[in-house]
Amino acid sequence: MNEKEISLAVIKRLPRYYRYLGELMENDVVRISSKELSERMKVTASQIRQDLNNFGGFGQQGYGYNVEYLYTEIGKILGLDRRYNVVIVGAGNLGQALANYTDFEKRGFMVTGLFDVNPRLIGMTIRGIEVRLVDELEEFVKSHNVDIAALTLPKAKAPGVAADLVKWGVRGIWNFAPTDLNLPSDIVVENVHLAESLMRVSYNLKNREWEHEI
């Protein structure tokens, strides 16, 4: 079951393929060639074919790719053919925003718990999900088969909570706190560092002008 290792670069591109194929489906496009997809996505056709062939031959010579089939297959590769129970730890603005984002449920990510340290928020509900005190997190995680925890809490608390969650059985951490979590290598950590993203904007604003001159 462990063929060649798939590179991170490839994995990062898969969700974007998936998105484009979904849009093609919405527009009732039945087939597409790597060349046409490459033009829409502004990547090379070669890269698309190489990327897909890491996982199998999904196309047909002389025809191209069936959009719906490829969409489904990439969905399976991404693990979107099942459901995930997600808890959100930190029910501030960002935690609430994530809880309200219905697009995640469409992809199988079900928010089942919302936790906060602030007693004032307790009892409040977001899309039917009650905010619970973080004291109840252990009990909840152990009894609800939680796959993924989104950490939308202050930086100082993130590493401790993450370690606890892992101890209680959570294997995926979606970390929004501006810090690195040092967890065992079998735990999946995906960081969303918004401040760093914003710094890339300022860097590029400073350096974009002269790119004209090249």
Added chain:
Amino acid sequence: MNEKEISLAVIKRLPRYYRYLGELMENDVVRISSKELSERMKVTASQIRQDLNNFGGFGQQGYGYNVEYLYTEIGKILGLDRRYNVVIVGAGNLGQALANYTDFEKRGFMVTGLFDVNPRLIGMTIRGIEVRLVDELEEFVKSHNVDIAALTLPKAKAPGVAADLVKWGVRGIWNFAPTDLNLPSDIVVENVHLAESLMRVSYNLKNREWEHEI
């Protein structure tokens, strides 16, 4: 002024260096060698030295790097030595979350305007910033020297609003809508595609187990 082109990989690492140096400063660490920093950050010392030397020689043989000096210099490289006016278009949960995030102001990103199409939100204030109707966006952008616009609105509206903003003079777009914006190459677009980030979690949850066996 246009020396060698800096690779995207390097640029993406700069904010992380900046964060680690900031933490070292908080802990009153005065100097650090590339070797020690590499151990903390889990990258190679060679990469740190290569990355930094794209911008100049910030260290000293036999000594290492002065933490505060390097922090300041990387800050300058990232364009953090000035202020940026930011507007947020879309005052839903995510837009509100960004408006509330005080860390951005510490780095010089000042949220000066918050806009929405929903008349119910108008008049509401977040950290002193009043939510305005999106109809006022053109007038506001043209008169307030807006550097960056965060787009936290539905996918369908994002490309149109982005094109308008660019027309009105905004040069940096921080896009949270799950779509690609095709804008002129002198415009800085930084995408934060949360759904894609979450899909990488599910991909890795599916594929992480057997990495033990390697």
Added chain:
DNA sequence: TAGATTGTTAATCGATTAACAATC
């Protein structure tokens, strides 16, 4: 001065692109 560590060149590794034979 001797020791430490940078700045930088050279070697290696990996990812992207190009090319084309296979085949639908």
Added chain:
DNA sequence: TAGATTGTTAATCGATTAACAATC
């Protein structure tokens, strides 16, 4: 069948790592 386009190998390009002379 002829044309189109994949799957895949080979060539190129770029990024990372290793090595070491320069030098503080």
